[in-house]
Amino acid sequence: MTVQDPDVVATSGAESAAADSPRAGQLGLDVRTATEGVTVVSVSGEVDMLTAPQLRASALQHLDAGSTLVLDLSGVSFLGSAGLAVLVEASQQATRRGAGFRVVAVERAVTRPLAATGLGEVFSVFESVQRALEADESR
Template identity: 85%
Template sequence: MTVQDPDVVATSGAVSAATTSPRNGQLGLTVRTVTESVTVVSVSGEVDMLTAPQLRADVLRHIDAGTTVVLDMSGVSFLGSAGLAVLVEAAQQGKRRGAAFRVVAVERAVTRPLAATGLGEVFSVFESVDAALAADEAR
C-alpha cells in the first residue's frame, strides 16, 4: 500500500516548485548570485523529510562550486530534523571545499530548533542577509 501526502504537488517541465510560491508541503527556493564568489539561496515553506532533498541538492551544488553560500531561511515556517541534517552536511561540505556557509535565521520556526540542538553554535548564524554578506568585509 502506498500513502501519498495530499499536500505535495508534483511538478514537471520548466516551472518547478523551486520557482513558484510554496504551499503546505512544498519548498520555495530562490537563488541569487551576489558576486562571482557569493550566492544567496532564499528558502520559504517547510523544510522536512519531503522537501529537504531538494534543499540539499541546491545548496550542495553551490558549495561544491566553491562559492560562499548564504542560506536565507527567513521565509521558513517549519524546520524538521531532515532540514537540520541538511544544514550540518552543508557546513561540513563547506569546510571540506573551503567555502563559507552562513545561515540567516530570524523566525522562531528556525531559531528554536537551532538553539534546542545546539547547532546555532556549529555554523555562522546571522539575523539578516546583509549581516551575513558583511561578514566577508569584516575579515
Template identity: 80%
Template sequence: MTVQDPDVVATSGAESAAAGGPRVGQIGITVRKAGEGATVVAASGEIDMLTAPQLRAEVLPHLDAGDTVVLDLSGVSFLGSAGLAVLVEASQHGKRRGSAFRVVAVERAVIRPLAATGLGDVFSVFESVDRALEADEPR
C-alpha cells in the first residue's frame, strides 16, 4: 500500500497563487520574459529531492532555447543537495547550448550551501535580478 503525503502537491500555476505561495515542503515557480532573449525563473519555498525535478523542468527548456536564464532564488528558504545538483546541471547545460545561466542568491539558506560546496565560484551569482540581467550589457 502506498501512502501519499497530503502536503506534497504541485505549487506552480494558478492553484499556487491562490493559496498564497508555497507551504513547507513545496516550491513556487514563476517564469517571466525579461526582454529579448532573457528569462527570469523565480523560485520560492524549499528546493529538495521532492521539488528539484520541478525546478529542473522549468529551467532547462529556456537554456535549450538559447535564452539567458536568471534563476532567482531570493525566495528560497531551503536549498538541499538535489537543488544544488540542478544548479550544476543547468550551468553545464547552458554552456553546452551557448546560453548564459545566472543565479540570484540573497538568503543565507542559499548562500551558505553555495559557499560550503564551492559552487558559488562555478557559476555567476548576483545579489539582484537587475544586476544579473545587466551583466552582459556593455558599460
C-alpha cells in the first residue's frame, strides 16, 4: 500500500483529473456574466459549514438591484444545512434588493436536501443554466 502526500498534486493519470476538482473543505467558484445584468456563479465541491461563508460572500456580492443571479450548483457533491441557509439568505436579499435569484440543481446531493426541507418549492429551481437563463428572458 502506498500513501500519497496530500500536498502533492498529481500531474498525470486518473489522479490528475481529481486535482482539477476542489479538495474537501474547499469550494470552487466560477463567476461569469451570461448577459447584461445576469451573473452565473458555478459552484463545485462541498457546501458545508466551512465553505458556506465563501459561497455567501460570492452570492451576496453579485446580487444587485435589477440584476439576476443564477447559482449553478450542478458541480456540488454535498449541500449541508449551512449551504441551505446561504440559499435562503440569498433569496431573501434578492427580494429586498429587487434582484432575480435562480438555482440550478441536478445532482441528488443538492436536490434531495432541497426537497426534504421544502426549499425546492421556495426557490426558482432549474435543471440547467440554460433553462434558468430562458426563464429570466421571459420575465
